[in-house]
Amino acid sequence: MGLLDSIFRAPPSKSAALAKERLQIIVTHERGNRRNSPDYLPTLKKELLEVVRKYVPIDQSQIKVHLDREDGCEVLELNITLPEEEQRLAQQRPNGGEA
Amino acid sequence: MATIIVVTSGKGGVGKTTTSASFATGLAQRGYRTVVIDFDVGLRNLDLIMGCERRVVYDFVNVINNEANLNQALIRDKRVENLYILPASQTRDKEALTKEGVERVLNELKAGFDYIVCDSPAGIERGALMALYFADQALVVTNPEVSSVRDSDRILGILASKSLRAEQGDEPVKEYLVLARYAPERADRGDMLSVNDVLEILGIPLLGVIPESQTVLQSSNAGVPVILEDSSEAGAAYSDLVDRFLGKDLPHRFTSAQKKGFLQRLFGGS
Numbered sequence: 001m002g003l004l005d006s007i008f009r010a011p012p013s014k015s016a017a018l019a020k021e022r023l024q025i026i027v028t029h030e031r032g033n034r035r036n037s038p039d040y041l042p043t044l045k046k047e048l049l050e051v052v053r054k055y056v057p058i059d060q061s062q063i064k065v066h067l068d069r070e071d072g073c074e075v076l077e078l079n080i081t082l083p084e085e086e087q088r089l090a091q092q093r094p095n096g097g098e099a
Numbered sequence: 100m101a102t103i104i105v106v107t108s109g110k111g112g113v114g115k116t117t118t119s120a121s122f123a124t125g126l127a128q129r130g131y132r133t134v135v136i137d138f139d140v141g142l143r144n145l146d147l148i149m150g151c152e153r154r155v156v157y158d159f160v161n162v163i164n165n166e167a168n169l170n171q172a173l174i175r176d177k178r179v180e181n182l183y184i185l186p187a188s189q190t191r192d193k194e195a196l197t198k199e200g201v202e203r204v205l206n207e208l209k210a211g212f213d214y215i216v217c218d219s220p221a222g223i224e225r226g227a228l229m230a231l232y233f234a235d236q237a238l239v240v241t242n243p244e245v246s247s248v249r250d251s252d253r254i255l256g257i258l259a260s261k262s263l264r265a266e267q268g269d270e271p272v273k274e275y276l277v278l279a280r281y282a283p284e285r286a287d288r289g290d291m292l293s294v295n296d297v298l299e300i301l302g303i304p305l306l307g308v309i310p311e312s313q314t315v316l317q318s319s320n321a322g323v324p325v326i327l328e329d330s331s332e333a334g335a336a337y338s339d340l341v342d343r344f345l346g347k348d349l350p351h352r353f354t355s356a357q358k359k360g361f362l363q364r365l366f367g368g369s
Contacts, residue, residue: 014289019245020296027252027300 041065048078056082101209104216105234105272107258109250111221113242114279117315118337119218120148121326122238125341127182128326131213134173137187138230139220140195146186149176150322160188163200169207178327183212196229205233223257232263236273238306242280243292248300251276255301275306277340282311284356294354307340309333310353 045065052058064079106119116137123135136159137145146152151174157167162185169185176182185208188195208215219230231237237258241251258272259265265272278297285291294308309315314331318324326341328334332353339349 016286016289016292016296019292020300023245023248023292023300026249030249030252031256 041067052080058083101212101215102236103205103209103234104214104236104238105219105231106216106238106240106277107219107227107231107254108221108240108247109223109227109254110242110247113240113247114277114309114315115221115240116145116148116218117319117325118238118240118277118279118309119145119216120324121334121337122341122344123214123216124176124179124182124324125326125337126214126216126345127176127179129341129345130181132181132211133214133216134183134185134208134212135216135218136185137218138196138226139187139218140193140226141187141189141191142220143187143189145184145218146174147322148319149184149324151176151184151186152322155186158186158188159204160190160192160195162204163195163197169204178323193225196225198229198232201229202233223253228257228261231258231272232261234258234262234272235264236275238275238277239301239303240277240279241297241301243278243282243286243294243297245292248292248297251301255303274303275344276301276303277307277309278305279309280311281308281353283354287356294351305351306343307336308351308354309336309340 045063048065049058049060049063052063058080062081062083064077066077066079068075068077104122106115106122108115116139119135123133127133135145135149137143138159139145140160143155143158146155154174157172159172161167162169162172172185174184174186176184185204205215217230217234220226231254239251239254241247255274258274262272264270276298278294281294282291286293294305298305310332312325312331312333314328314333315325318328318331318334325331325333326337329338336353339352343349
């Protein structure tokens with residue numbers, strides 16, 4: 001902050017424009033995430049898991065719930081990976097021998 | 100029935116406590132019975148800014164735990180009538196602020212006050228969530244700087260989803276922007292986000308612009324809310340902010356650079 005500095009100002013840097021642009025991008029992105037993962041999603045996942053488990057033994061990692069938003073249309077994608085046949089039979093008959 | 104206002108920001112060091120102290124003082128100066136509560140459990144500081152640190156005997160957590168009653172814990176301000184301070188506890192127990200406890204104390208305060216100002220801690224942990232949970236209105240304090248603006252946006256998301264009003268599906272918390280530490284000359288030069296830039300990004304109504312000012316530090320040194328320094332720019336800006344909050348239609352001041360004369364530029368002075 002010298003004497004000369006205050007008389008001959010530094011050329012404008014316009015870094016504020018860059019800040020604004022970066023903020024607009026990150027804020028829009030983060031708002032999108034908030035909207036795309038409503039509060040009920042974890043509960044929905046848990047309850048779905050319980051229903052499927054009544055029939056097929058699966059664990060938490062084998063169910064994927066994803067909500068997408070395109071052109072004002074929401075798509076709920078549900079992906080359940082069923083266990084291999086052998087594994088399932090083994091789990092169904094824990095006391096029995098090989099099928 | 101009192102109105103509950105949270106002063107929040109997400110980011111630390113942007114001026115929440117300064118704003119809480121001046122806002123509450125301004126409301127009380129205008130005749131409203133006002134209490135300002137420090138929610139920053141473990142890092143109590145509102146008492147220092149208000150200049151009443153040596154009069155703290157009991158605190159917010161003592162009242163929640165029924166170790167003291169409100170009359171014992173509330174500190175009456177010596178300068179301004181109608182103004183009371185409820186200091187935070189210095190306990191390190193983060194679980195000290197229970198939702199039920201906070202609710203009980205707020206309900207008790209509602210009976211005797213017009214305004215309850217909740218000074219939120221930084222972050223999005225329990226203290227911050229409790230400070231905003233019961234709010235009717237929110238002052239979101241933001242600095243014209245990228246991390247502060249981003250955190251403010253995050254807090255706006257939390258107000259819209261995690262507050263009692265959001266949970267019950269009531270009318271949402273009314274949000275206002277307080278842009279603090281603003282330097283008009285730097286914004287004019289393009290070195291700092293302008294008022295309009297921040298408004299455009301956050302999209303909430305502007306309650307006040309507080310200019311960067313040496314008086315803020317000087318008054319915190321002395322334990323005097325800066326609004327009481329009415330000859331200073333920051334003090335005047337807080338006064339306007341309070342009037343606007345109460346419904347007055349005032350133009351925003353200190354948002355554009357003042358033309359400095361050649362000599363003033365040479366010899367500085369702010």
